[in-house]
Amino acid sequence: MKRVLKIILIFLIVVLVFGAGFILALQLTEFRPEETTSLEILNNVDDSNENYFELDSTIKILTFNIGYASLSETEDFVMDGGEKGRMDTQQEVQDNLDGIASILQRESPDIYLLQEVDEDSSRSYNINQYEYFQNILGTASVLAYNYRCIFVPFPLSLSQMMGKVNSGIATFSDYYSDEASRIQLPGSFSWPLRLANLKRCILISRYQIEGTTNELVVINVHLSAYDDGSMRQEETSALQEIMLNEYEAGNYVVVGGDFNQTFPDAVDITYDSATETYSYDYLYSLRNESIWVAPPIDGDWFIENDFQFGIDTTYPTCRLLDHPYDKVDDSNNQYYLIDGFIVSANITIDHVETLRENFVHSDHNPVVMEFILNS
Template sequence: MNHCTVLYFELRNKYRLKPAAAITAAATLIINGNPPGGSWVTRNYCNKSWNCNKFKPMRKGTPLIIILTMIFFGCEPLVTTFDDIEEAVLYKAKNISGEGVVPQNSKIEVMAWNIRFAIGRLPFFGDSCGKRTIFTEDEVMDALDLIAAKVNELDPDIILFQEIDRESKRSAYIDQVQWLLDHTDLNYGAYASMWQAQVIPSDGIGGIDAGNAILSKWEIESAERIQLPLRGDQDALTLLFYLRRNVLKAKIAIPGQDDFYAVNTHSTAFATDDTKQKHIDTFYETLQDIDENGYVFISGGDLNSIPPGADSTDFCMEDMCSAESFHTDADGGPHREGSYFNNFVNEPMLLEPLYNAYTPAIPHQDAVTSSHMTHSTDGSAQWDRKLDYIFTNLSVVENSGHTHQNTLMLSDHAPVTATVVLP
């Protein structure tokens, strides 16, 4: 008798639930991520957190759907949740080359790039007024080929990738971390999921595993996933199936360096409360902890924040889709989620502590100029805001920071690179 059956019969016998109500209660406990396991579950969840007698049979036909779901998914939670800190997934390229090479002149090239799960500028429903959720293998492979070509052209030693997929339905079930390792000169990788589910029931997304990755020419000795706070402006059901963002921290064995770390993050884009503040604070505190211990780091990612002093905090009209309407209220609202950067007190200055404490790839006075914009939602337009960054507690070679804006059709984010001087 498996643990699903044990749970079902305990709910039936101990709580005297009717069969359909017991199925509903069991499925609710399981889907919400509570670990199945008979009396342990009902003792901890029915007695303390749940009133299991409140469950009534759902409408006709629903119990059958739930039973089939439990069978097909082995009674495992549909959505993967994470501990506050846990080990990241480590990768290795099929063919290793040059991993023991000492960095030339004690300098390394670093890149940060949100690759939009390798769909280029195809019209995804979530961010570009598109309607598609699923993309073909040919479409994804074409985009991966272009991304790999750009990586090989720029030849970074370490890459911080965001929005990279592993075996997701929407991107033809390709493990993009492994594929990029095998088609570039990078040798090792670490991955931390921000969105992992056996099935996302809305919009046909299906199974998904998307997140952040660090790729390196040198071995990654260890890596950990640091959980970021969940959004505070969503209902419980939406939150259950929504993104669980993270900070990915990896220790890299660069020859001659004892304690070198790479830190990658992708903070919230669409929260309308102060969730983004909490994400940036956690990122900053992670860097601060490394720095105060006397270690060195390179860090960055898609921070979904504009640089302090940016000309505009409002891109609602630039991003507006044909059926949408914004700025119609007396107070200037409503605003488009993800396009407005003044949702809470001091949001436009959110990155000021990072600029004050560490060295950016792109100096602040340059970061607000058009030549260093890194994002736009419209592939036919030009880059119109900066959201992507690299910071380090080391020195950056003067004028080595670049924003590669000739990648407009490769992603909705431009890669940023810089040359960092090792101690």
């Protein structure tokens, strides 16, 4: 009996020592970005008028959360009520990358905004996705990390653990950008969860405009998803301040990406004064509200400060990953409208469209917008 107890005690000590050592390793290697980081623009084009944007001309932009090429129609995801954290094979990831690349090449926008782009991550079989898109698109590019961890021990299944993660948001364009920066957003998870969690940011790219000293400021965003909503509010407030400052400085502002919040026109909000509570009627009805809900974005603030929403309500931009995409019974799928654009009043939105890619290669559909910089 004493021998058994001794073995159990030794086992518990080993587990505790290993656990403490692992947390210490995460602590020592934690990704701690500065509030503002100047980023390297790779393969930038020449600083000349021919590579500047023009006033009163149509510009095309695309945003696409590619889900690290691992959240396609066959997949579920543990944080959405599923079980998985990675695809079963490297070839499946590569097939998704090739499919995503074909969409980008087909649309051929002037600016590409991509989210969840992996670079040497175990969860996507260490494929350098950022380099892959550089080679495919052949444009100038910049990457802002928002997720770096030596090992993410989640999900708990050994075959599904995400492991090492290096990931971020990336902007690509054929036009000259004189500056790109990563801005750290406020808010974080409590310790120790924050050690293996995302550090949300925005990626700001500045483009010259022929005939004016004002700039086109393009902001790539991917806001928090799995908080209680308070972090998203903090992040949105910080984003609003930056947008307003840029607009008041005379610049043209375009924000695009995955906001993880429902856009206006995709939700009706009702306030009950008797109970002092709000109720929400989503355009895409929630089959299961207990798993994941995308709360409404603060539409009033944007409208009051002369910003416009560039969204397409005719088709959802994201699906819930509690199970693989059901192509037979659509009522089993849960949808959201959380991807799109917000632009300043000195810009005319000409066209916005959610591409109907049917979530084949990602849990998101890309959104394209055509717009004009008003003279």
